[in-house]
Amino acid sequence: MSNARKVKDLMVKITEYPHIPYWLSVRDAISMIHSAYGETPALGEPRMVLVFDEKYQLQGLLTLKNLLTGIEPGFLRKDEKSPYQGLTHEDYARLSTLVEGTFSEKCKEEARKPVSEVMTPIRARVDVNDSVAKAAFVMLQADVNLVPVMDGEKIAGVLRMSDVFNELTKIVLE
Helix, strand or coil, rough: CCCCCEEEHHHHHHHCCCEEEECCCCCCCHHHHHHHHHHCHHHHHCCCCCCECCCCCEEEEEEEHHHHHHHHHHHCCCCCCCCCCCHHHHHHHHHHHHHHHHHHHHHHHHCCCHHHHHHHECCCCCCCCCHHHHHHHHHHCCCCEEEEEEEEEEEEEEEEEHHHHHHHHHHHHH
């Protein structure tokens, strides 16, 4: 039965999944993601990259949303005092042509910061010998689409929600 399979049967080995050091710049991470996912179609759409420290300890995940947030100019952020706060959508449309050049330059400036400033911390982990059903439960409870797979204290790979979905829905379709 499908739910008896182990996480190790579905995981992507760590050597086959894109990962970067925490000190890499956001710009370099964006470049790496474009090249890694372009060269490895089996990984699918670029979704996430693992972030490690110098001792190869997993620090976090870098998502597309993290990267977009990472290059967002400060003057547009909701959490920062902005001269544009309180404007309507119509006001933004009128200002867009004035801001475009500034936007591009500010994005490039923001992209110089390290990925450690924009990554998402790890919220869940599974073991290589856990069942796929247990992994699905962990992923749903933590609200994550990817979990690191541990073999003791060492990371062995990652498990993607799409792989869990494909495996567990075989039960429904049988």
